[in-house]
Amino acid sequence: MIFLWAFVVGGLICVIGQLMFDVMKLTPAHTTSTLVVVGAILDGFGLYEPLIDFAGAGATVPITSFGNALVHGAMAEAEKNGLIGVVTGIFEVTSAGISAAIVFAFIASLLFRSKG
Amino acid sequence: MRRGRTWTFPNKPVIISSAAVGGPFEAQGPLSADFDILHEDFWLGQDSFEQAEKKLLEQACERTIDKAGMKKEDIQFFLAGDLMNQIVTSSFSARTLGSPYIGLFGACSTSMEGLALGALIVDAGQAEFVIAGTASHNAAANRQYRYPSEYGAQNPPSAQWTVTGAGTGLIAKEGKGPSVTSATIGRIVDMGISDPFNMGVAMAPAAVDTIEAHFRDLDVDTDHYDLVLTGDLGRVGHRICADLLHKHGLNIPQDRFGDCGLMIYREDQPVQAGASGPACSATVFYGHILKEMEKGNLNRVLMVATGALLSPITFQQKESIPCIAHAVSIERMR
């Protein structure tokens, strides 16, 4: 079942993005930045984790989950260390994603050329 | 002799030689037979797209000079421009060519800007041999103005595809070839369009302004020319241009009014609204059109190259796109 919901929820989040492209005429940078902020806000209200439980990868794969993960990391550290944890915790949870992107992108620049 | 903002050239400078160079995408288009050189390698064997663009322009110049049976030392002035920051493609090509050089920036209107000035210089007796031309490279333009080549952006239906190629012409005091008879210099027209994925719409009013000025200055009929070609208005811009001209009472017959951006690629090539880039009008004119004139299929042509004079920064600063169009008339002398 979770596979079905992963497909549907992931697809719907992308449709929201597409509407931002076509109707609001936003650039991809504006769209993805907005969605990241939305993910962060939803986690602030405690609404994103239930979505992840329900839709699995349909909620963790879209860029909105990046915002969620950032808030989560910050909150987890804040619980342990108080207010300063907000700053130290922000990258804890997402370091896998960002590190992977940097390392793989760098390797790609070594191996590949633009194809036009 | 000037009429309004149109120069007429009583000494009839002649285009004695020309060359059009293209890339792999252009090689698949319907005009591929009219290119002198077509490259299979998008990189032209170079280490960067900017160097590839430079190679395109250098090759076009070389070919033009070869075909005229001349040497590069015979060229008195080189007029060129391109889309790169600080027009490096032209400057570095000028370094290779070694001729006295005037750099131009007209974006996609550079081809006719150069031809107009080149004809003026030769007509005024201030040179015997002038080369005018321009080049563009799809990936180099994308890097600077839009996104890296492998980026998965979705281009809207009004977007256009920058031509990878170069077109140059050799203008001489006398010789065998069609003559440049007049040139109308454009002025900036800005209708408040700010979407760089909708350049045809931004540029159409500039084309209308210049075309109207040309017909008004020279006081000729709308069927005076066998063909009136806009540079790269594309599907959207060309239609708007035709409709606007019609609205203003200038009815150029539909079968004599075309757009280079719609000629260079086939319908099934994924270019959305058509081709663009300085090389668009340059390769179509210096390749296909001049060949058609040579064959006798066309006698009088008006080329109206259109340019959008924005930069990536002006777009980010929410500025609109100022545009310009330069028109040059070329006739077969009998």
Add this chain to the structure above:
Amino acid sequence: MSDKKKKKLTPVQQQYHVFAKAREPHRPVLLNCLKAFFVGGTICLIGQGVSWFYMTYFDFTEKTVGDPTVATMIFLAVLLTGLGVYDHLGQWGGAGSAVPVTGFANTMASAAIDYRSEGYVLGVGGNMFKLAGPVIVFGVVSAFVIALIKTIWLTWFQGGM
């Protein structure tokens, strides 16, 4: 792009905008949304499959499978970008390929690959975040603000977390 704070247009300009709009091709919004739904849904489905794979054959739980899943999706996206496939997927799928984390990986890989001609330090290193920067900046800034507000709220108004 539309700009709500558009500079004042003159009447002639406004007239032209109306004239042009009537002659512009409409973006096929419904079709684009369907394509985005399909592509985005499929990418997430693949992500779910990857998670399942890690949970079944390795020692990952639902809580810990997020990291390897995201890393794998990023790897796949970078590979497709390098092979010259992702840009075609993007043209067809639109937001369906841009919104998932694979889109984020594509921005970084495409920039890294493209700027190699300026060298590895200034070119690749200096430009890798050109397109991805906004997402990271706004993600971090908004997360900081939200976490700050929430922490203060919980500490002061609800007496401890």
